[in-house]
Amino acid sequence: MTRLSGFAQTLKASDIAALLKLTEKPEVISFAGGLPAPELFPIEEMKSVDTAIYETEGSKAVQYGLTEGYGEFRKQLQKRMKDKFFVDCSTEDIVVTTGSQQALFILSQLLLDEGQTVLMESPSYMGAIMAFNPRWPKYTEVPTDEAGMIPEELDKILAADDSIRVIYVIPEFQNPTGITWSLERRKAFIEVINKYDVTVLEDNPYGEIRYDIERIPSLKSLDTQGKVVYMGSFSKIFLPGLRLGWIVANPQIIDKFVKFKQAVDLGTSTFGQRQAAYYCNMYDMEAHIRKITDLYRKRRDIMCASMAKYFPDSVTFTYPKGGLFTWVTLPEHVDATALMPKCLARNVAYVPGGIFYPNGGRRNHFRLNYSNMPEERIVEGVKRLGEVLHAALDA
Amino acid sequence: MTRLSGFAQTLKASDIAALLKLTEKPEVISFAGGLPAPELFPIEEMKSVDTAIYETEGSKAVQYGLTEGYGEFRKQLQKRMKDKFFVDCSTEDIVVTTGSQQALFILSQLLLDEGQTVLMESPSYMGAIMAFNPRWPKYTEVPTDEAGMIPEELDKILAADDSIRVIYVIPEFQNPTGITWSLERRKAFIEVINKYDVTVLEDNPYGEIRYDIERIPSLKSLDTQGKVVYMGSFSKIFLPGLRLGWIVANPQIIDKFVKFKQAVDLGTSTFGQRQAAYYCNMYDMEAHIRKITDLYRKRRDIMCASMAKYFPDSVTFTYPKGGLFTWVTLPEHVDATALMPKCLARNVAYVPGGIFYPNGGRRNHFRLNYSNMPEERIVEGVKRLGEVLHAALDA
Numbered sequence: 093m094t095r096l097s098g099f100a101q102t103l104k105a106s107d108i109a110a111l112l113k114l115t116e117k118p119e120v121i122s123f124a125g126g127l128p129a130p131e132l133f134p135i136e137e138m139k140s141v142d143t144a145i146y147e148t149e150g151s152k153a154v155q156y157g158l159t160e161g162y163g164e165f166r167k168q169l170q171k172r173m174k175d176k177f178f179v180d181c182s183t184e185d186i187v188v189t190t191g192s193q194q195a196l197f198i199l200s201q202l203l204l205d206e207g208q209t210v211l212m213e214s215p216s217y218m219g220a221i222m223a224f225n226p227r228w229p230k231y232t233e234v235p236t237d238e239a240g241m242i243p244e245e246l247d248k249i250l251a252a253d254d255s256i257r258v259i260y261v262i263p264e265f266q267n268p269t270g271i272t273w274s275l276e277r278r279k280a281f282i283e284v285i286n287k288y289d290v291t292v293l294e295d296n297p298y299g300e301i302r303y304d305i306e307r308i309p310s311l312k313s314l315d316t317q318g319k320v321v322y323m324g325s326f327s328k329i330f331l332p333g334l335r336l337g338w339i340v341a342n343p344q345i346i347d348k349f350v351k352f353k354q355a356v357d358l359g360t361s362t363f364g365q366r367q368a369a370y371y372c373n374m375y376d377m378e379a380h381i382r383k384i385t386d387l388y389r390k391r392r393d394i395m396c397a398s399m400a401k402y403f404p405d406s407v408t409f410t411y412p413k414g415g416l417f418t419w420v421t422l423p424e425h426v427d428a429t430a431l432m433p434k435c436l437a438r439n440v441a442y443v444p445g446g447i448f449y450p451n452g453g454r455r456n457h458f459r460l461n462y463s464n465m466p467e468e469r470i471v472e473g474v475k476r477l478g479e480v481l482h483a484a485l486d487a
Numbered sequence: 488m489t490r491l492s493g494f495a496q497t498l499k500a501s502d503i504a505a506l507l508k509l510t511e512k513p514e515v516i517s518f519a520g521g522l523p524a525p526e527l528f529p530i531e532e533m534k535s536v537d538t539a540i541y542e543t544e545g546s547k548a549v550q551y552g553l554t555e556g557y558g559e560f561r562k563q564l565q566k567r568m569k570d571k572f573f574v575d576c577s578t579e580d581i582v583v584t585t586g587s588q589q590a591l592f593i594l595s596q597l598l599l600d601e602g603q604t605v606l607m608e609s610p611s612y613m614g615a616i617m618a619f620n621p622r623w624p625k626y627t628e629v630p631t632d633e634a635g636m637i638p639e640e641l642d643k644i645l646a647a648d649d650s651i652r653v654i655y656v657i658p659e660f661q662n663p664t665g666i667t668w669s670l671e672r673r674k675a676f677i678e679v680i681n682k683y684d685v686t687v688l689e690d691n692p693y694g695e696i697r698y699d700i701e702r703i704p705s706l707k708s709l710d711t712q713g714k715v716v717y718m719g720s721f722s723k724i725f726l727p728g729l730r731l732g733w734i735v736a737n738p739q740i741i742d743k744f745v746k747f748k749q750a751v752d753l754g755t756s757t758f759g760q761r762q763a764a765y766y767c768n769m770y771d772m773e774a775h776i777r778k779i780t781d782l783y784r785k786r787r788d789i790m791c792a793s794m795a796k797y798f799p800d801s802v803t804f805t806y807p808k809g810g811l812f813t814w815v816t817l818p819e820h821v822d823a824t825a826l827m828p829k830c831l832a833r834n835v836a837y838v839p840g841g842i843f844y845p846n847g848g849r850r851n852h853f854r855l856n857y858s859n860m861p862e863e864r865i866v867e868g869v870k871r872l873g874e875v876l877h878a879a880l881d882a
Contacts, residue, residue, distance in 0.1 A: 093739065094598075094686055094713070094714075094737060094739050094740055095598075095652065095684050095685075095686075096597055096598065096739075096740075096743060097596065097597055097598055097599055097600045097622075097652075098600050099596060099597070099600075100596070100597040100598070100743045100747070103743050103746040103747055104746075105746070127550065127551055128550075130545075130546035130547070130550050131546065133545075133546040133549055133550070135541050135545050135546060135549075136541075138537075138541055138549070139537070139538050139541050142533075142534070142537040142538075142541075143534050143537070143538075146530050146531075146533055146534050146537075147534075150525075150528075150530050151525035151526065151528040151530060152525070153728065154528055154530075154533070154726035154727070154728040154729060155522065155523075155525050155528070155726075155727060155728050156522055156722075156727045156728060157728055190585055190730075190752040191752050191753055193750070193751070193752050193753045194751060194752040197750055197751050197752070201492065201494060201495070201621070202491055202492055202494070202495040203489075203490075203491065203492055203495070204492055205492045205493050205494075219750075219753075222749065222750040223750050223751075225750065226596070226747075226750065227492075257490065257492075289490050290490075291489055291490075318489070319489075327551075331549035331550075331758070332549070332550060332551045333548065333549040333550050333551060333552055333756060333757030333758050334549060334756055334757075334758055334759075335585075335752060335753070335754070335755070335756050342489060344488065344489050344491075345489055345491075348491060348495045348498050351498040351499075351500070352495070352498055352621075354617065355588070355592055355614075355617040355618050355620065355621065356588070356589060356592050356618075356751070357585045357586050357588050357589040357592070357730060357752070358586055358588045358614075358730070359730070360730070361585075361728060361729055361730050361756050361759050362728030362729075363726070363728050363729055363759070363762075364729075364756050364758070364759060367758075
């Protein structure tokens, strides 16, 4: 037996992880993951991209690189932040990360001492909870409705607890609920947080996958005090396997982030960064995103229409205006985790909602993903779920 | 001003980092880095490798992958461990990492509570110190001679301090000294550590770059109690920009490692792993390593011959039997950090030895790298260093 750190001993397999393992069998129609549709990956284009990288840069493309990231890529990201997210920043305000998961992990180490408090939407992304956990934080869930975090509630919570250091939010097409914050809410949010000494982590992996909604300025674009750290990702709009994300932050955070990232992995793949940068130069990334968006919109429509048709009336769900997920609410007495074995027996799967609540509780929800499944499988899967739900609720 | 964690406040720029920044100017003959020779990177071959990946696997090669790593790659690594390092392990004992720097960082979090003790060779790799620092450890340097760590001294230190959890060692062509442990020392080392409840981190990024020495069994191959974690890297024998390393460890550590890596970056680039795996299948990796070894052997010879010719007699240096570095010792009263500005004025650079000692002190050393510099520049650079040293020592 190896003698492990106290922290390592807290890394336990969850029951849900065991359940999710079962969803990986090919016969299961799994709405559990958050994977993009692989049939849209630009594989032919990538052949030309890689060849162009080797021919243009040769060995430089695969040598050690700067921890901050590949210069050309950071320049593109700077422009992207302006064009897409209304954020005026300089290349120096950007660091490339090994996926946005790494950004979450590093930022939690830079911003939290052990036992301090993190505020989150309720529910929120389980991967963020995983990244914060090594700091043993206290989590406080901020009441959230269909327009986002409720500013008055946030204000009350901030006023009452001076151990709050971080507010983690996903204002666009939230994971798991699919909710998008209104502009009014965003402005009110910034007004509230400006009264306190806190840092906001704005996680926006889905912001470019929008169906029926205009662009809304990001929190970072409304931030006049350097309190918001923006986190972006190429995993949903490009190729998740390359592990590419980025942050935009104030110079003080950038400085510490780079120093710590050096200890964590020295730097993100120099070749991977070029794969994204060259693709954006050689092809039309916006057209690619439109293709993704069109497909996912169709799948969302089919999923929502199927749920309306097959689910019991007492079951409600969100109709996301973008992103990859819809959030299903069962009557309060029904436990979505307990229903999982019945779903798996029918070869259909979701993520039970409990794990999206950092403090546990509320088990009458589940999350469905529609990006990774062909249309006819969506219909069939929702139909099977409907049968399980009818059997459980009509009994 | 952002309110940072206590840990973040300890992340400071060192004076040496500022000095090393100056070595990056193109006119400087820099022996300071640890970069492989880019002229040997198999760029033409990589074009075919990438095309083969896209044609064989298509979208699978760039989709999210398992945190443990790409199956085929882990199988290759399992075979590599047997063929090259005498280690019998299964694929399940291996996790692919985002460079071996990530392995160091994750292992330090899994094995150390704050304030516990890490043993190291004296001197040792500064990147490891960087990875351990977030745990605020106490460092104890174990007396080390030209055959490796001295077992009797190690035994005494282990017996006297029960806060020791980790022993970090580089038994092959050590960084910075170039020293290789003899087989006798390795056996004696294992005998000593088997008496204590500690974990050994065996870091072996240079083990395949050997000039005039037979293979010696790795510590992991002598480990009968699961106490040694082996860390390997593709950065020195293949392409450092891909950020590919791996660990071999007991099941208990592997389990925690995978769970924590999920929070840290979800997984290592799925495409990057295939680049290494396909290269190994399509080309002759051993021939590639021989090419690297032949070039570096030549450069080592030229560097050592030049030092013998141009350095004052009171300056000594190691003659490494493999790896990338030689370690230079000045008379005790001479401070290598203080000499750096004089070297930079002559457009030549090294890494001052002080930073390789976790507890500071001993400043009469510097490290020279010979892998990244053409032969005539090695001669010219060593000649300039010799002039600076003569001026300092003959005065």
